[in-house]
Amino acid sequence: xxxxxxxxxxxxxxxxxxxxxxxxxxxxxxxxxxxxxxxxxxxxxxxxxxxxxxxxxxxxxxxxxxxxxxxxxxxxxx
Amino acid sequence: xxxxxxxxxxxxxxxxxxxxxxxxxxxxxxxxxxxxxxxxxxxxxxxxxxxxxxxxxxxxxxxxxxxxxxxxxxxxxxxxxxxxxxxxxxxxxxxxxxxxxxxxxxxxxxxxxxxxxxxxxxxxxxxxxxxxxxxxxxxxxxxxxxxxxxxxxxxxxxxxxxxxxxxxxxxxxxxxxxxxxxxxxxxxxxxxxxxxxxxxxxxxxxxxxxxxxxxxxxxxxxxxxxxxxxxxxxxxxxxxxxxxxxxxxxxxxxxxxxxxxxxxxxxxxxxxxxxxxxxxxxxxxxxxxxxxxxxxxxxxxxxxxxxxxxxxxxxxxxxxxxxxxxxxxxxxxxxxxxxxxxxxxxxxxxxxxxxxxxxxxxxxxxxxxxxxxxxxxxxxxxxxxxxxxxxxxxxxxxxxxxxxxxxxxxxxxxxxxx
Numbered sequence: 259x260x261x262x263x264x265x266x267x268x269x270x271x272x273x274x275x276x277x278x279x280x281x282x283x284x285x286x287x288x289x290x291x292x293x294x295x296x297x298x299x300x301x302x303x304x305x306x307x308x309x310x311x312x313x314x315x316x317x318x319x320x321x322x323x324x325x326x327x328x329x330x331x332x333x334x335x336x
Numbered sequence: 337x338x339x340x341x342x343x344x345x346x347x348x349x350x351x352x353x354x355x356x357x358x359x360x361x362x363x364x365x366x367x368x369x370x371x372x373x374x375x376x377x378x379x380x381x382x383x384x385x386x387x388x389x390x391x392x393x394x395x396x397x398x399x400x401x402x403x404x405x406x407x408x409x410x411x412x413x414x415x416x417x418x419x420x421x422x423x424x425x426x427x428x429x430x431x432x433x434x435x436x437x438x439x440x441x442x443x444x445x446x447x448x449x450x451x452x453x454x455x456x457x458x459x460x461x462x463x464x465x466x467x468x469x470x471x472x473x474x475x476x477x478x479x480x481x482x483x484x485x486x487x488x489x490x491x492x493x494x495x496x497x498x499x500x501x502x503x504x505x506x507x508x509x510x511x512x513x514x515x516x517x518x519x520x521x522x523x524x525x526x527x528x529x530x531x532x533x534x535x536x537x538x539x540x541x542x543x544x545x546x547x548x549x550x551x552x553x554x555x556x557x558x559x560x561x562x563x564x565x566x567x568x569x570x571x572x573x574x575x576x577x578x579x580x581x582x583x584x585x586x587x588x589x590x591x592x593x594x595x596x597x598x599x600x601x602x603x604x605x606x607x608x609x610x611x612x613x614x615x616x617x618x619x620x621x622x623x624x625x626x627x628x629x630x631x632x633x634x635x636x637x638x639x640x641x642x643x644x645x646x647x648x649x650x651x652x653x654x655x656x657x658x659x660x661x662x663x664x665x666x667x668x669x670x671x672x673x674x675x676x677x678x679x680x681x682x683x684x685x686x687x688x689x690x691x692x693x694x695x696x697x698x699x700x701x702x703x704x705x706x707x708x709x710x711x712x713x714x715x716x717x718x719x720x721x722x723x724x725x726x727x728x729x730x731x732x733x734x735x736x737x738x739x740x741x742x743x744x745x746x747x748x749x750x751x752x753x754x
Contacts (some may be wrong), residue, residue: 275406
């Protein structure tokens, strides 16, 4: 697992208060991990802070799963 | 008119978490006021406050039992305190409606004086330092006063009237009185009502100190700082916490065999129309609130056994309230007893009226009056029974609780043993 993936999962576990095992790459924040729309905004803020990148609103709207987050951040930081 | 009784109580105060724990310590003349050590007070005039003991020990507030760490990010402390006290009250009442109709007949009315002041202060700092993109989506819902009622309704599925009172230090009393009226008007059968506050932060202390409202002479002896009616008093001591009651229509409560703490028989309100922070010098506002409550209760003056006073320990307010009591009650003022429990927990602002209503109900239940701590040398004219220093036994069939707030807003509640 990449370093980015690990850090993303750690943030998701902390912010959504879910078990680590549930945070698979295909897990949807809202459908599988119990997040609501406000949680997803806060998650994106946490990713921005952790990785020192900016995630514009239109991109943030497309980050629906753990994998979406990992892919976006990997690309942004490449 | 439908009758309204109290069937559940819950509180968290500087004396600890839970009504039983609170009551025991209060009657034991213990104080919850201490030196503030959880944030920097070096440059503040007032360095003491009534602070909620947090932890997992006896009488400590275990935040994890109120809400998960995830959910707590949506709540400033006043919401956590209010929710915790509401959980205790609902559980105490045993009212867990299973059907939709009962849930729609159960409402919530929990207020706060100021709301999420610590979070607002922090948010303002983040905005200044890091810009708007770093403001949390939870910033607004964590600070809004009516979100306590919101969270309680969501947790229990209570779909009746959902409301919140904001009348500064009279909030808790107004919430109980207004919620009782909602039941009287048949808009609900059960209401979860009360007040909550968590303004003990640098911004809150600085603000009240600037208004010259706080005690500053007892920074080295915190438990002596709140001393209503005592010659040495020099201002109120800020406190935090929550008080919540479950109000219920009398027949509804009787039908399900609920335990009843007392009946809300009187509720009176008035406005000073005088000054934004100072009480009217003749105590006219408090006088009329008490008088209105007595009228609603349809009792004689001499039936009131105990008054839980607003008694904040400010040089002006304590004597003005006492003067109003003397003028209203006449000779009976020397036969009733009055105490200020703010001497033990400080001034819980928006939560004060609700916490003190609960103390009044417990005084009736146990026929024991909570004391006014630190009352060593009463000011001139403070010559009625103010229950100095130690609790005392006395027959209490009817108790009154007074709350007065900035802006000149006054509320008085009267409870009767059932």
